[in-house]
Amino acid sequence: MAVAPIQTERLTLRPLAESDIDDVWQYQQLDEVLLYIPWPKRDFDEAAAHTRKRAGLHTLDTDNSAIFLACELDGRVIGDVMLRVSSVETAELEIGWVFHPDVQGRGYATEAAAAMQRLAFDGIGAHRLIAQLDPRNTASARLCARLGLAHEGTLREAYYEKDADGNGEWSDSGLYGMTAHDWRALEDTPAPHTP
């Protein structure tokens, strides 16, 4: 499937492109951004190759296939959001997000993730939408709560992460999820009254 650009209230979401390498590098190089993502610390050339690879992914047709949308604010890519197929057979998709720290705390990640959530359920027909995150990543956990993804459990010591010196530690993985049934119930719930 080809994903057409999505216009949210403040952002344009469109497929990540090779021309986004410099903008993505601005946040991908930051230690605070990498803190809870199981990514290695990349130099510019490695990060560029990583963005180029993600920019070349456009279909959700096999297990582990993924799409990445750049989130543009006034012409600048401030973050990116992902949908990945966990299982074609059970129509389970995983959602993910990364944003530049200098735009955090203003609801942009929630706005972009909510658009991806709608794409997953209404556009693609997902049966389940999940997010996996390090339980210490409280900002991501709050984002899941805002989307209505429930904490379904924690896989203990699910990842082994090595630093540049080869020293590593085990990390837990919090599992958050929402079913298509939950989504329809949320859609049917009237929005809270705002005076």
Ligand SMILES: CC(C)(COP(=O)(O)OP(=O)(O)OC[C@H]1O[C@@H](n2cnc3c(N)ncnc32)[C@H](O)[C@@H]1OP(=O)(O)O)[C@@H](O)C(=O)NCCC(=O)NCCS
């Ligand atoms: C995870 C991450 C995207 C969350 O960013 P964020 O800025 O907290 O999320 P949002 O942009 O949705 O902003 C929400 C915050 O802004 C506030 N806010 C302000 N205006 C808002 C608005 N118009 N709409 C919604 N929230 C708004 C919210 O109250 C919320 O604050 P709180 O979390 O203190 O309650 C960000 O921390 C990040 O990119 N981290 C590094 C990468 C990473 O860890 N990715 C996830 C791997 S699982």
